[in-house]
Amino acid sequence: MLANGVFAVVEGTNMPTRIEALKRFQVVHILFGPGQAANAGGVAVSGLEMRQNAARTTWKEDELQRRLRASLRGIHDRCVQYGRVARSKLMDQVRGANAGFVKVAEARIAQGVVGEGAFPADAATRQTARRRKGAAEGRPMIVTVANHKGGVGKTALAAHLVFRAAESGRVLAVDLDAQGNLSSTLAPRAEMLGRPSAEALFSGERRPEPTPSGLANIDLLPAASALNQTDRANLSAGLQARRFLGELGERYDVVVIDCAPALGLRLTAALAASTRLVVPLVPEAYAVDGVASLLGEATAIQEHLNPRLAPADFVLNMVIRQARSHQRTAEKLAGMVNLRRPYLHRRIAVTDALAERRPVWRSGRSAEAAHEWRELCDALLADFYRQR
Ligand SMILES: Nc1ncnc2c1ncn2[C@@H]1O[C@H](COP(=O)(O)OP(=O)(O)O)[C@@H](O)[C@H]1O
Numbered sequence: 001m002l003a004n005g006v007f008a009v010v011e012g013t014n015m016p017t018r019i020e021a022l023k024r025f026q027v028v029h030i031l032f033g034p035g036q037a038a039n040a041g042g043v044a045v046s047g048l049e050m051r052q053n054a055a056r057t058t059w060k061e062d063e064l065q066r067r068l069r070a071s072l073r074g075i076h077d078r079c080v081q082y083g084r085v086a087r088s089k090l091m092d093q094v095r096g097a098n099a100g101f102v103k104v105a106e107a108r109i110a111q112g113v114v115g116e117g118a119f120p121a122d123a124a125t126r127q128t129a130r131r132r133k134g135a136a137e138g139r140p141m142i143v144t145v146a147n148h149k150g151g152v153g154k155t156a157l158a159a160h161l162v163f164r165a166a167e168s169g170r171v172l173a174v175d176l177d178a179q180g181n182l183s184s185t186l187a188p189r190a191e192m193l194g195r196p197s198a199e200a201l202f203s204g205e206r207r208p209e210p211t212p213s214g215l216a217n218i219d220l221l222p223a224a225s226a227l228n229q230t231d232r233a234n235l236s237a238g239l240q241a242r243r244f245l246g247e248l249g250e251r252y253d254v255v256v257i258d259c260a261p262a263l264g265l266r267l268t269a270a271l272a273a274s275t276r277l278v279v280p281l282v283p284e285a286y287a288v289d290g291v292a293s294l295l296g297e298a299t300a301i302q303e304h305l306n307p308r309l310a311p312a313d314f315v316l317n318m319v320i321r322q323a324r325s326h327q328r329t330a331e332k333l334a335g336m337v338n339l340r341r342p343y344l345h346r347r348i349a350v351t352d353a354l355a356e357r358r359p360v361w362r363s364g365r366s367a368e369a370a371h372e373w374r375e376l377c378d379a380l381l382a383d384f385y386r387q388r
């Protein structure tokens with residue numbers, strides 16, 4: 001587009017233009033819009049719908065249109081107001097839309113529709129500022145993979161992050177789910193018998209020593225059935241686990257923690273020690289419903305215990321390409337949370353590869369699966385390293 005002299009780009013959906021492209025547009029003053037404001041219509045319609053429901057009333061079509069027009073005009077005016085570039089006639093609509101969106105976001109948080117932290121634009125800005133203040137090279141990089149639901153791909157994603165990171169550095173995998181799926185993916189069960197488990201992070205008198213998994217560059221603190229009781233332990237046990245995890249983190253390039261599908265002391269300790277939180281979601285209509293409490297927990301921990309915890313990254317897993325409802329859900333989620341690309345499709349190759357204790361890109365079963373899983377892991381890891 002640049003080479004062919006395009007002078008204006010108008011998007012019909014929420015930010016398909018990536019930030020790198022956007023920067024290049026800005027350099028040569030290509031007119032660009034509406035950016036994030038493309039989402040405004042959908043959000044406004046939802047708002048109007050909620051107001052009618054709350055008042056148990058139904059507006060006539062022309063009344064609805066009038067209100068919608070008024071809100072969109074308001075949004076546009078706010079974009080102009082906040083997006084004006086100093087000492088020029090230019091208006092940066094992306095910046096304006098972000099600022100304008102804060103109001104919508106705050107309203108939705110106030111209504112309890114989703115928890116604070118679900119809005120990367122707002123939370124990210126605050127946290128970036130905080131992070132810049134305390135950022136230093138080479139601090140431990142600890143990643144928690146969590147969701148309050150089971151079967152969404154936490155373990156599959158944790159394992160793939162471990163495999164990918166181990167291709168270029170030393171990795172510690174910590175399995176906090178008593179089911180031990182991550183442990184058995186990374187090491188034969190028999191070899192972990194009697195080895196220090198992740199449970200000892202909470203109850204041990206000394207820091208547990210991880211065991212080499214047998215796979216290059218991967219050490220493991222395996223699960224133990226006692227982890228089922230850990231969520232009932234005292235806060236002091238959680239604080240000890242946080243300290244041990246932090247200390248272990250200094251010996252590895254990356255630590256990946258796989259969580260049980262529960263909110264509790266294990267998750268609190270993991271988040272208190274972590275720099276990142278990755279939340280896999282499946283494209284169901286109610287996929288984000290319980291996520292608000294998880295994000296609420298993450299936000300509280302970020303504020304009170306661990307300012308280094310970055311805003312959550314979301315990963316969409318088990319997408320079926322042909323399912324139109326999945327596409328719709330994906331679009332909706334992308335407007336609500338920091339949904340990372342690419343989306344992961346449901347493919348049997350994933351389960352098969354994990355059963356063979358290797359990543360899908362080493363199984364030779366599905367080139368597409370290999371590509372999307374590797375690309376996603378790289379995108380996440382690149383960000384994690386950058387934060388450090
Ligand atoms: N993209 C995918 N396609 C097909 N199967 C998947 C995919 N992601 C995960 N699975 C499989 O689904 C099951 C549940 O995933 P898992 O990672 O164990 O979920 P969780 O840890 O959240 O309970 C496992 O058998 C896993 O191998």
Ligand SMILES: [Mg+2]
Binds near residue numbers: 154177259
């Ligand atoms: Mg699991």
